[in-house]
Amino acid sequence: MSDSPNHIHLKKEILIRLARAFASDDFEESVRLIPFDMRPKGCPVPYRCCIHRERAILRSRVIAGLGFSIESDDERTSLNAYARAALARERPEPEPLTILSDACNGCPPNRIFVTDLCQGCVARPCQSVCKFGAIGMEDGRSVIDPAKCKKCKMCMSACPYHAIAQITVPCEDNCPVSAIQKDEQGLARIDFKKCIGCGKCVSACPFGAVHEKSQLVDLLSKLKKGREVVAMVAPAIVGQFPGTIRQLRTAMLRAGFSDVAEVASGADETSRREAVEFAARMKEGAPFMTTSCCAAYNNLAAIHLPEIRPYVSSTGTPLHYAAERVKKDHPGCTSVFISPCVAKKIEGLADPNVDYVINFEELGALFVALKVEILDCEESAFTVESSKQGRGFGITHGVAAAIGSLAPEAHPCYVNGITKDSVRQLRGFALKGSCPDCNLIEVMGCEGGCVGGNATINKTKVAVKIIGELLAQSEDLKA
């Protein structure tokens, strides 16, 4: 995923500054000063019309970083008050995303558009190819009637001058369930009754206007109070930071966690149970089963795809089993899932054994603020070692391979990323009650698997290679 372009760099910088502010003598005042520290008087204005707008946008990003909704900001409340409220909060806010309307470009609505390149040719292939009669001529050039246009794009491919372009709205186009739409002012809004938390809008918006509400301050408070805080790292964390996963464990202990567990060990439990469930369903004559580890997919099935629900495995997620074990082994501890994506924030809020969810970027910000050099850390061993298959859960094909290793009758197929198309495809399988040449559908919300999550730090390809090296050193899963 991440190449760390400017807007992602900005979001990370805010998180680092928040963690540093927390460590300072006066948290509230340091938070208030973040927009001024990032854009001091007289500094160049890199992105917006003026320094005041830049600071206003940074202020909103700080509000999201403190875990609050920017939509409900009245613009009068000081950042000091937000900082105070973040410290006083017992539970994080339920909706995991927020939109920064000041940063939203209010992109022109999605449509097909004839550009100045149109030569007004005699052949007019755009007109003849349009099945909807949407193209007319004005002042010697083609024009499209938006009321008639069905966006089939036939005219785009027919034009010999490539003069017809599609204007896209990245957040809307990438949302698989049409949960993000423009309000009356043309600015993006999320309908949380529809949102499945897949994080596609976060990754898609080039203005960085969609923010995760961070639980970083909640975590920092627990660490400061000296509570026993146990981290549970997603399998996809391998390759997201320098060094080995055992060095990362030591680095996290230095950052203040009391213990670190691999959620891959929970994935082993998921694989064992899901293989048994799969075999039982096949015996009963079910045409296929889908996996259930991706939180975005579980939300998709619950909100938008009632047809698929009977086919979704009822086995718990790797996080579910890992958190259950952590709470048993460390009674009364605070458990924190370290996540590649926003979808798991929704799952974490619903799971009584998961207290907080911090994403990879937020953990990275914590390391930077505390000056933890991962490459300087010794390796330390996990209490529970995970299997090769469990550690491969974060990569597309990994979940089906794990179940297949225990259930040889599995013939998997893969949904590699939830998109408008794959949602249609899944609905089709459910309505038909069959999936061609397949009896196990592995569903990954993100392309490439969890390693492609919205909050990952490394490029998917590089991360997959590094995970592969760890898998080669890991033991096979036992039934």
Add this chain to the structure above:
Amino acid sequence: MDKLEVKICFGTTCFVMGASGLQELKDIIPAKYHDRVSVAGSLCLGNCYKRSEYSKAPYVEVGGEVVEDATVEKVLAAIDAKLAANER
């Protein structure tokens, strides 16, 4: 002539702020410059502490010169500039 040395900082700050994406330089540089340029990942070079901190990370050093907000393109441009200067 001595090889031009390129050091990619894989300290925590640089990695988190974008050096993860610079790992492909380890393949690109030998392919493009052969034995004229050497490239290696490095422990924290300390630029995030010495200079204007993390906001300009990731840092890459090209022949001792620090490239801030480093990208693949910026590093290749810095190498070209250094090689041209060395030839003069």
